[in-house]
Each structure stands twice: as C-alpha cells, then as structure tokens.
Amino acid sequence: MEEPVIVLETQKINAWFGKEQVLFDVSARIPKNRVTAIMGPSGCGKTTFVRTVNGLHLMTPGARSSGTVLLEGTDTSTMDIVNVRKHIGMVFQRPNPFPTMTVYENVLAGYRLTGQRLSREKADQIVEATLNKVGLWTEVQTKLFKAGTSLSGGQQQRLCIARTIAMEPAVVLFDEPTSALDPKSTAIIEELLSGLKSDYSIIFVTHGLQQAARISDYVAFFMLGELVEFGETKRVFVGPQDKRTEDYLSGKYG
Amino acid sequence: MTARKLKNGVMGFLVAASAMLLIAVLVVIMWHIFISGVRYLNWDFFTKAPAPFGENGGGVFNAIVGTFLITLVAAAIGTPFGMFAGIYVAEHRGHRFADIVRLCADALQGVPSIVIGIFGYTFLVVRFRSYSALSASVALAFMFVPTTTRVTEEVLNLVPSGLQEAAYALGARRSSVVWNVSIKTAAAGITSGLLTSMARIAGETAPLLFTAFGSRYIEWNMLRPMSALPLQIYIYASSPYPALQQQAWSAAFVLVLLILLLQYSAKHLIARVLRVKA
C-alpha cells in the first residue's frame, strides 16, 4: 500500500484549560490532499485539537499547550502565528461572514485583514474563481455587493469556505461545519468537502459517525482527549483495532 | 383587608402623581423656553453678532459659530483618546491596569465641570497667557473622553467572538481584527455615543467661563477668546438689560434645538444610515 504524503504532523500535543488537561499526547500524521475526519463523543477534545493546530486555542485566557506541529516539515512554533494561519485556514461551526462587508468583500476579507493589496482585476479573478469552487458563483452573482449576511445559512457557510480558500492555504480545518445547517445545505457542503481535496488538505471535525463514514478518506477517533485510533476510513470502520473504537462505532457512546 | 387595599390605592395614586409632576415640570420649562424664546427669533438673531453696548438688536451668530467650532474641536481631540482607551480596556479585560484605567475614566467623569474649567485655566490659559477657544476645547475634551471610553468598551464587548475568531483564523493581527472587524461592526453604537457626548458638551458653560471667556465679535480663530451659546446665555441672563435677557431666552431655544438635533441623530440616523449600507 502506498504511503501517503504527509502535509501536517502533530507530535505529542497536550492542551490545558487552566488546570484541566483536555488533550493527552496527541500525535497524528495527516495525509495531503485527502479528507481526514476527526470524530468522537462530545467533549473528547476534537475541537480543542483543531484549535491547537492553528493557534486559536491559546487565545482563550488560561489556556496552555505543548508539543509540536509540523506543517509540511516546518515547525510552526518557528513561524509567526499570523503566517501559520495563512497556510492553515479554519471554517467554524456557525457561519460567520462579516456583517459590515459585502459578499465580494467577504471573499477577499483575508487579504484586506492582512493588509495585502490586490489589483481590481486580481480581486475579481479571485472572487469568481473561489465562488465557483464552492459552487456559489451562479447563485450569488447578482448579489455580490449585498451584505454577506443577506445570504441563507448554507450559502453563508459556503461563503466562509470561499473566504478561507481564497487565501490558498495548504490545510483547511473545519469545526463541525454542518451542524448548524439544514440537511440540504449539509449535503451540498459534504459534497464540497470531497471536491476540495484536490487542491487542499481537509481536516474536519464531526460529531456524526455517518458523516465521517460518508466523505472522509482517513479518520481519527478521539476519546477523552486521546487519539485512540487513526487510519483509512474503510479500514477503521470495517475492522477497528481498538476496543473503544469498536464500542463507539457500534453506538455505545453518544 | 380594606386598610391594605386603601394603602395600595393611595400609593398607586401617589406614584402616578410623581410621574405627572415630572412631566408637568418639564412641560413648564419647555413652554417657557419656547414662548419666551420664539419672541426674538428673527433672521438677524441667527446671522448677526451682538449689537454694540446699549443698542438694541443684534444676534448670536458669534455664539453659534463658537459652539460649533469649540464642540467639534473638542470632539476631534477627545475621540481618538476615548476610543483608543476604550479599545485598550476592552482588549485587556481582566488585567489590573485596565481596571485602573476604567476607574480613572469614571473618576474623570465625576469631576465637576467648574473644576475642569479651573484646570483649563491654570494649565492652558495661564501658560499661554490668553483666553482661547482651543483651551475651551481641551477642557471639554476632558469631559468627552470618559463617556467615549465607556461606550467604546461596552460596544466592543458586544461584538460576537465568532467574528473575531474568524478574522484571526485568516491570519489577521490583533490591531487589524480590532479595527476592521470589531470597531467596524460596532461603528453604529460608537458613533451614536459620540453624538450623545457632543450633545452634552455643547451645553456646558462652566468649562468655558475661564477658557474661551466669550467675545462680542464673530471669531473664527481658535487661538482667541470666543463666544458660545451657553456662555452667551449666562452672560445675557446675568445682565441687567431686558433686551439681552430676552436674547438669552432665544439663545436657549436655539441651544435646546441643537441638542435635540444631536440626540435625534444619535438615535435614529446612525442606525438607518448603517442599515442602508448593508
């Protein structure tokens, strides 16, 4: 079996909120251009793990973390966190387009917020290309200059995805991207996630087994802050190696 | 049983009566301002400077100019200080120094306006050896800053954290997040607060007594003594001439209109303008 190229590696990540430890020695190797699902029961540390990768975890008062994150071989602690985030994007559970910006401006928000100036042509190009990639272009073509918040929930989330990939990151983190959406939008976004892997490496957190099984190539199972099992989705679901994984898959945990 | 019911009724009546009294007092005061003020409102009043001593006629254009200039400059000075202090306190929530800053803003807000005026005099007028509108603006800025700080802090804390996180996740630095996301999202509230503060300082007299000092001439130079509506009202009201006392009422009328206009803008226009943009 071919060894996949690794885009992101974490080595012994531990994380705390104050005195409470929530991640224990999490070491994972995320393959490039694949969709990796992070699943597990509520409170198992999935979201915290993802937030440690792009540094958002440390923004909570009292939060601490240890361990190394390697992005395409480079230790992220040697980089300015601001630059790390230009290569690792994040889409959140609740769609959060900026209300003071139009759809057009939202797509380019990453550039504006990091002070990068774009020519009008380049800007138009990026907007059209990314909105096409997320399947929004035809839908919002006429609404480009309306407020980002004037779109429907599902559209807003795709706008947030567009905003993130407009920065051409290597990795995109998704924190339960569909849990606030209706089933139809959920389906659209799930399809989108699979489609994006040709250009980006996708890591998405999900609380739904079925979602992980449906769209991911690799899956990481977390429980109580530990990475219990990691592997190709088919293999893990059909033949889990750890008893805890087996119990989770058979519905023993919520 | 009936005693309690009686008490209930009586107290209910008294309570309503106090509200009626307040409204009555307000109506009486506004009535007087309107009735007495309207009498002298003519074109001259708005466009001319005060008449030479002893003569009738003249207007308060000098005071209107002064109020605009002094208030606007005070707001211009006070807004950056107030906003950045508010940003600092909101961003450093929980830190000891931020608490001290908030405390000092509150303390400054409680300083009586006459004390601010005396400070302006000893600190600026004496130092530069002349009364000036600029020293009045600086004095008023001291009154403008605390409310601006508080409004900025409160409105910034209302910005949903999800928006800020999304901005950070895109690689923005803190200053960019605060300015491009938080402040912009909170812009309506902050501007409303600024207009309300301007309405307040536009009506202040005491800080101007020993700084702007007043002037009978239409003055545009901030470095010279200047008149302002509240100041002119005070001077005319304290004078022994009925003609000037009449003008005091009219000037009061104009001042009330100006303040009402600023307060109205604060409430309605800002929300409407920003909603239209979206």
Added chain:
Amino acid sequence: MAAQPSRSDQRELVRERAFTAAGLTAAVALVTTIVLFLLQLFVASRTSQAAFGLPFLWRSEWNPVTEQFGALPMVIGTLITGFGALLISTPFALGIAIFLADYAGRKVAEPVKYLIGLLGGLPSVIFGLWGLFVLVPIVSRFEVWFGRLVGSQALVASGTTGVGLLAAILLLAIMILPFSASLILESLLVVPTELKEGALALGATKWDTIQNVELPYVRKSTVGALVLSLGRALGETMAVTMVIGNGMRLPHSLFDPANTLASAIANQFLEATSPVYVGSLIQLSLILFIIAILINIAARVILRRGVQQ
C-alpha cells in the same frame, strides 16, 4: 514555508505596533490626567495655602475686601443645597421609578422615559435661566408671605430678592430628579419577576409587593444611586450660580443668599484680582475635586456590595 516578510507583512507589523502604542498611550494619559489635575490645582492654590494653611477649611470668613478667606460658608452651602435637593427629590424619584417599573404599560412608559431623558439632558445654564426668571420670583413671593406669616422682618427682607438657598435647593432637586429616577428604575427592572409573582400569589397587593419585596431587594443599589445623585448635585454649577445669590457670609436661614463651592468660583473668579483671592478660589475647586472623588469611591463601594447580594 517560513518566507521572508513581504512588504505587506512589514506594513502590518508597523501598524500593529502603532496601534498597540496608541492604545497604551491613551490608557496612560487617562490615568495621569487625574493625577495631573490634583497636582495642578494644588500648586495653583499655593498663595491661599500659604496665607491660611489647613484652617482654611473651617474658617468662616470670606471677605474679598480684607482678603480674609475661608471655605466654611461654601462648604455649608454645598452641603445644604446638596442634601436638601436630595431630600426633596428622592421621594419623587422613587415614585417615578416605581411607576415606570410596575404600573406603566409600554405605551406610557416609553414616552415618559424619553421625557425624563430630555429633562436630564437640558444644559445647566438653561435650568439657571428658567430658575432665575421663573422660579426665583415665585420663591420670592413665597418667602415674603412666609416671613409675614411668622412675623419676621429679617425673613421678609432676605426673601424679597428670592435668590438664595431655597431657590437653589428647589432648582437642584428638579435637576437631579431625572438622574436618580433613571438609576433607581434600572435597579428595579432587575428584580426577578418570580419574586414579585410569588408575593402576589400569596395574596399581597401590588403595593405590598413593592414595599416588601422589590424595595428591600434594591436597597443597596438605591443608596448607591442616591450617593451618585448627591455627587451630581454637589458638582452642579451654572444653575446654582444663577439663583443662589453669591452670598459671602454663612447663611442663617434658607432665605439667605449663599454660595456653594462651585458657585463661588463661577461668580467670583473673573473678578478676583489679588493672588490670594485667586488662590483661595482655586483651593475651593481643589476641595470640590476631592469631595467629588470621595463620593465616587463611596458610591462604588456601596454598589459593589449591592451587586454581591
């Protein structure tokens, strides 16, 4: 991966540093302002301190002609007008707050709240104008009538002008009414509905509930509100200045002209010529400044304990 900082990165770094510096500067400026005020006022009142020392605080003579100055008449004037205004306005403030919190429906409450805001937003000098030309004549008529009633020539004499402590107290009461009413209203609105409903369910009348449930609940914050209102009253300048009569001596009755710390400064500063006169007036402002800070601290302490309930 770790690239050279691009031009835009460098720009952002500069912006970040400038922004952070601006925030810190403003914060520090705010803190130093208070200290600066204190120092400046202290230094500027040297002449008076040198002449009178600490006893200035309780000397009762204020005579510009003989250049003998003491703060007592002004302190007394400030205390009497402040507490007097508080005494008169508090029952009404409570009444209005209770009315808005418990009796008025939305349709009545909103306009009334607006009117309260309007009254509270009127500039001090306009209250002074109204006070001088409308209130003072009324007070004068009352004082003369009252003086005749009790057969005191002195009272009638001091009452003919109308300006004095009584006029100032009444005007001040009107001025702090909106402020204290809205503060008390705020604290009343926080009373949990379950408590009120519980009392009503036990058979209490509306007023019973107010008296025995709501008012005790807001006792601490009401006291805090009243302290803040007192602070407001003590700092009021223009309106008081225009109706208090600029009395130089210790007032003997409510009808006498008097001065508060603030009004003395407003009335006399521009005519003060000698350094000792000016220094004494500035010392008055220093006293006023310190009183204002102390009241602010007192209100905070009370309100903090109230919140912990």
